[in-house]
Structures are given as C-alpha cells and as structure tokens.
Amino acid sequence: MQIGELIKDWPCTMKGSIRVEIKRVEDDANLILPGDAFIARKGNNSSGISYIDSALEKGAAAIVVDDENYFNEADLPVPIIWVPNCLSFIAYASAKIYNFPAEALTVIAVTGTNGKTTVTHFIGQILNQLDKRAMVIGTNGVFIDREKCYPEMEALTTLQAKNIQFLFKEAIRLDVPYVVLEASSIGLEKHRLDHCDIDIGIFLNVTEDHIEDHGSFERYKLSKQILSTLAKKNIINSDDSVCRSIGLATKGKRIFFGKGSHVDYFFQTLVDGPASTTCCIQHKKEKHIVNIPLVGDYQCSNVLAAISCIAQLDFPLSDICNTIGNLVLPEGRFEHVENQLGLSIVVDYAHTPDAMKMILQTLKKHTKRRLIVMFSCGGNRDKAKRPKMGMIASIYADYIILTTDNARNENPQQINKQIREGFSSTQEYIECLNRKEAIEHALNYAEKGDTIVLLGKGHEKTQQIGDKQKYFSDLVFVREMIRQLEKRRLNNH
Numbered sequence: 300m301q302i303g304e305l306i307k308d309w310p311c312t313m314k315g316s317i318r319v320e321i322k323r324v325e326d327d328a329n330l331i332l333p334g335d336a337f338i339a340r341k342g343n344n345s346s347g348i349s350y351i352d353s354a355l356e357k358g359a360a361a362i363v364v365d366d367e368n369y370f371n372e373a374d375l376p377v378p379i380i381w382v383p384n385c386l387s388f389i390a391y392a393s394a395k396i397y398n399f400p401a402e403a404l405t406v407i408a409v410t411g412t413n414g415k416t417t418v419t420h421f422i423g424q425i426l427n428q429l430d431k432r433a434m435v436i437g438t439n440g441v442f443i444d445r446e447k448c449y450p451e452m453e454a455l456t457t458l459q460a461k462n463i464q465f466l467f468k469e470a471i472r473l474d475v476p477y478v479v480l481e482a483s484s485i486g487l488e489k490h491r492l493d494h495c496d497i498d499i500g501i502f503l504n505v506t507e508d509h510i511e512d513h514g515s516f517e518r519y520k521l522s523k524q525i526l527s528t529l530a531k532k533n534i535i536n537s538d539d540s541v542c543r544s545i546g547l548a549t550k551g552k553r554i555f556f557g558k559g560s561h562v563d564y565f566f567q568t569l570v571d572g573p574a575s576t577t578c579c580i581q582h583k584k585e586k587h588i589v590n591i592p593l594v595g596d597y598q599c600s601n602v603l604a605a606i607s608c609i610a611q612l613d614f615p616l617s618d619i620c621n622t623i624g625n626l627v628l629p630e631g632r633f634e635h636v637e638n639q640l641g642l643s644i645v646v647d648y649a650h651t652p653d654a655m656k657m658i659l660q661t662l663k664k665h666t667k668r669r670l671i672v673m674f675s676c677g678g679n680r681d682k683a684k685r686p687k688m689g690m691i692a693s694i695y696a697d698y699i700i701l702t703t704d705n706a707r708n709e710n711p712q713q714i715n716k717q718i719r720e721g722f723s724s725t726q727e728y729i730e731c732l733n734r735k736e737a738i739e740h741a742l743n744y745a746e747k748g749d750t751i752v753l754l755g756k757g758h759e760k761t762q763q764i765g766d767k768q769k770y771f772s773d774l775v776f777v778r779e780m781i782r783q784l785e786k787r788r789l790n791n792h
C-alpha cells in the first residue's frame with residue numbers, strides 16, 4: 300500500500316513522497332524488514348527516535364513520529380510523517396494494511412481484573428463443541444481450536460495492535476470465524492484494541508490490580524471502561540458493583556448476568572460438591588440444569604459469562620448448556636497435581652487479593668485437614684496489595700510459606716515483610732525465598748489429608764529476578780518432587 304493511501308484518513312503532517320510503498324508498520328527497530336514504516340514512538344524506557352538510524356539501515360521505507368520538534372527538524376532519505384499519537388496510529392495503520400480484517404470476523408473481548416484467560420478459553424471451548432472454529436488470544440498465548448500456535452508472539456495479556464491485526468488476518472486465512480481475546484487495562488489504555496471491530500465486550504469484575512501503572516483505582520476503572528465504548532454489545536457481571544456502574548453508564552446494547560433473578564442470565568447453585576457444581580441457569584422463562592466440572596461460585600460466574608456471550612451469537616441456550624460438562628480450565632488455573640501421597644495439591648495463577656480470596660475460600664471449604672499456602676508478591680509494582688494478600692492468606696491458611704514471585708529489582712525479604720503486615724499475630728509461617736525449596740518444604744511439611752496450594756505463577760515458565768528471566772515452573776518442579784517422594788516412601792516400606 301502506498302504511504303499516501305495509508306495516511307489519507309488520519310490526522311497527520313507529512314514530508315516526502317506519498318507514493319512510497321509500505322509493506323507493514325513496525326515500532327521495534329530490531330524487527331524492521333525492508334519496506335516497513337517504522338513508528339518511532341515514545342516508550343516508558345526509551346524513545347523510538349533513538350532507533351530511527353537503525354531502522355533506516357534495515358530498510359525502513361518511511362518514519363512516523365509523534366514528536367513535533369523532531370518532525371520539524373528532521374531531514375531523512377525517506378518520507379517522515381507526524382501523527383498526534385503513535386500508539387493510536389499503529390493500531391489504525393496495522394488494521395488498514397490488512398484491510399480491516401476484524402470486520403469479517405466475530406470478535407469477542409473479555410476484560411476484568413481476574414478470570415479473563417479462563418473465560419476466553421471457555422468461550423473458545425464452547426464454540427468448538429458447537430462445531431465452530433475459534434482463535435483465543437491472551438496471557439497463555441494464541442490458540443486455534445485449543446492447539447497452541449504462534450509461540451513466537453510476545454507473552455502479553457493483550458498483544459500489541461500490530462500483532463492482533465496480523466492474527467485477525469491469519470484467522471481469515473485459516474477460516475476461523477471467531478476470535479476471542481483478553482482486554483487488559485494497559486492494552487485498552489495503550490490503544491491495542493482500537494480498530495478491532497469488537498462485537499461483544501465482556502466485563503467480569505474490577506478489583507485491585509495495576510494501580511501503580513494507572514495512578515489510581517479510578518483511572519484503572521476508566522481504562523477498563525474503554526471496552527464499553529469499543530464493543531457493539533456489552534455483557535456485564537451485575538454482581539460486581541464497578542462492572543454494574545460501567546454497564547449502567549453504557550449507551551450501547553447491554554446484557555447483565557449474575558446471581559440475581561432480575562438480570563438477563565442468572566444462575567443459582569443447587570449442589571456445591573468437592574469436584575463439581577450443579578447450577579440452574581435461567582434466561583427469561585428458559586431454565587437448564589448444568590453440571591459444571593469446577594468448584595467455586597466465581598467459576599460458575601465465569602461459566603455464565605461465557606454462556607451469556609455465546610447466547611448473543613444466536614446459538615440455542617439448550618445447545619450451549621449441553622457443552623458445559625466438558626469445560627476445562629486453562630493451564631495453571633486451579634490445576635490439580637496428581638499424587639499418591641494422600642495430599643490435595645493445587646497450582647493456581649491467583650496474584651491479586653480478590654483472586655486469592657476466591658481460591659482460598661473455595662479450597663478451605665473442601666479441605667479435609669490443613670490448608671498450606673505458598674505465595675509471595677511481584678516486585679516493582681502494586682505494593683498496596685501486599686498486606687491485603689497477607690491478610691487474606693492469614694484468614695484461610697493454617698500454614699503459610701512465603702517465597703519469591705518475580706521480585707524484579709526488589710528484595711524479596713522486604714516484599715514478604717510487607718505481606719506479613721497483614722498476618723494475624725498467631726499466624727504460623729516460614730520464609731523460603733528459593734521457590735524450589737519452598738515447594739519442597741510444603742511437600743515435606745504436609746500430612747495425609749492436607750491441601751497445598753502454590754499461588755502466583757500458574758502456567759508461567761519463568762521467574763524474573765533483577766532484569767533476568769530465569770526458567771522456573773511450579774507445575775514441572777512439584778511433579779518432579781512428588782515422583783521423588785513417592786519413590787522414597789515406596790522404598791522405605
């Protein structure tokens with residue numbers, strides 16, 4: 300596409316020829332290929348302007364900036380364009396280069412502090428069972444019909460706009476009509492979901508997370524709210540007060556789901572078992588009894604979010620309800636680890652106060668003996684949630700193992716000290732900073748009938764210490780340790 304065509308409907312100023320051919324838009328100079336337009340945007344760590352020379356060496360055919368002074372003074376061998384905001388331009392230009400692919404797809408975006416990965420995967424699984432192909436994009440990666448693909452994509456909850464638009468184009472090429480993606484507050488604020496032609500937006504819950512990134516809870520909420528303006532129809536959890544207020548302020552079409560019988564789709568828990576939950580799902584006068592193979596009211600709410608969404612795509616509610624018995628959680632979410640030690644061992648991704656409360660409340664209810672909780676909090680972010688998570692852990696746990704969870708540039712001992720501010724004075728705990736040793740300690744400390752829950756890392760395969768990502772997987776390590784313990788106990792008999 301010629302650069303003139305690319306920018307003709309966008310506010311901008313240009314120097315140079317409008318006839319230069321552009322293949323893609325790219326904001327990382329390291330990834331520039333000949334014929335790309337390099338978007339030299341300001342970042343948190345550096346400015347893309349420092350990388351213009353490198354982009355030109357790699358064959359950039361045009362440069363886009365949002366720095367007016369640089370634009371005025373620049374004298375480059377290729378066209379240069381000034382736009383008011385590079386991030387919003389990159390979303391538009393990526394969509395335009397691929398001929399606005401989202402318009403040919405059904406796009407569903409799920410936001411919320413917790414449950415986005417879970418609900419996007421549920422929607423994908425239900426669509427598959429209804430014989431529809433679906434692409435799911437989010438924290439755990441990109442999946443087509445439950446197969447992981449595009450492993451080279453950066454691990455973000457909401458991918459950069461250039462990658463989302465590329466995947467939309469891929470979905471069309473591969474004949475996948477539904478794309479379900481996670482909408483993080485950061486992704487929404489950074490325009491990654493602009494020009495995605497979102498058919499349905501889903502609001503799960505808004506509690507505390509990323510407050511330091513946004514500056515305040517109010518701004519975090521406003522970032523989430525952006526989705527309600529991008530989506531043609533919004534599906535809102537009426538049990539969450541912030542979501543409800545966003546829903547009520549929405550001018551477009553909206554559907555509410557939750558526990559109250561006054562909402563469009565509601566559920567009532569009939570049997571709350573140790574491995575599954577039986578619910579009555581109701582829409583107007585239509586009622587269905589479903590057996591959800593999951594525990595916890597919050598999971599029923601996640602399932603209802605997915606059901607309400609698919610029902611809006613004109614699938615009969617009875618057909619949708621028939622698929623619920625086969626739902627499985629994504630990797631690292633309430634994942635039971637098989638063992639012959641007589642223990643219940645769960646790996647979970649909870650890393651916010653609300654998520655922690657949900658999982659610990661659920662586990663406590665179904666634990667035969669003691670609940671042993673291993674966790675810490677991430678470094679360089681959201682300090683306020685540390686004592687809150689400490690308090691929640693202390694309410695439910697019989698024994699706590701404080702460890703390290705992406706301490707980044709902070710001292711993990713200091714992080715754990717802040718967590719302990721929330722502990723009750725009688726709380727039994729130990730600190731094992733080495734995560735491997737912490738898991739080992741949990742397994743050695745536990746006795747038959749106890750429940751161990753390893754929180755915070757879920758599916759993740761790395762631990763960030765300083766600026767380095769080191770390999771670590773709770774799931775891999777705990778399985779390995781269990782095997783060794785089982786062998787040792789067998790030999791001792």
Ligand SMILES: CC(=O)N[C@H]1[C@@H](OP(=O)(O)OP(=O)(O)OC[C@H]2O[C@@H](n3ccc(=O)[nH]c3=O)[C@H](O)[C@@H]2O)O[C@H](CO)[C@@H](O)[C@@H]1O[C@H](C)C(=O)N[C@@H](C)C(=O)N[C@H](CCC(=O)O)C(=O)O
Nearest residue numbers: 326327328342343344345346347350455456457483485486
């Ligand atoms: C806050 C945010 O959006 N950060 C992303 C952003 O970084 P940045 O804007 O600070 O960019 P920068 O590093 O200062 O660089 C400025 C510009 O120079 C370019 N550059 C930089 C270096 C270089 O050698 N060459 C070069 O061209 C960069 O590509 C960029 O265009 O652009 C980077 C390059 O694409 C991303 O890797 C980075 O995401 C980082 C990995 C990240 O951790 N983001 C997190 C905070 C994030 O987005 N999280 C949300 C929420 C998750 C949740 O809900 O838990 C998510 O949706 O994932």
Ligand SMILES: Nc1ncnc2c1ncn2[C@@H]1O[C@H](COP(=O)(O)OP(=O)(O)OP(=O)(O)O)[C@@H](O)[C@H]1O
Nearest residue numbers: 412413414415416417438597632648649654657658
């Ligand atoms: N509806 C919910 N309400 C509160 N907590 C939840 C809910 N659903 C899941 N959780 C908890 O949150 C954890 C993370 O779930 P999930 O990965 O689905 O959320 P997410 O919003 O995608 O998280 P992230 O944005 O960090 O990727 C789960 O392991 C579980 O402990």
